[in-house]
Amino acid sequence: MDNITLHVRFAPDGTVAEISERPAALTPQQWFNKLSEAIGMKAYQTFAGGRGVFKVARDQVEALKAAAVV
Structure with missing residues (x-):
């Protein structure tokens, strides 16, 4: 099984500012x-x-x- 690491970066207010592999629709x-x-x-x-x-x-x-593209 091929595992990957998705990196997440949060804004100071706790919301997600950046995240890896994100579909453009989201x-x-x-x-x-x-x-x-x-x-x-x-x-x-x-x-x-x-x-x-x-x-x-x-x-x-x-x-x-x-699934996010549909």
């Missing part, structure tokens, strides 16, 4: 919410400085991206 916050709901927060790791990462299987991310 805002950064919407993509973060979709990942959180579908994959769960156990796949998420928080870092200092308003950053974090999701470590997930590439096929899961691709499926979620495809």
Whole structure:
């Protein structure tokens, strides 16, 4: 299974400012919410400085991206 790391950067107010692999149809916050709901927060790791990462299987991310386009 091929895992990838999706990087997340938060704004000072706690909203998501940037996130990797985001479909154009979704805002950064919407993509973060979709990942959180579908994959769960156990796949998420928080870092200092308003950053974090999701470590997930590439096929899961691709499926979620495809669903976001529809």
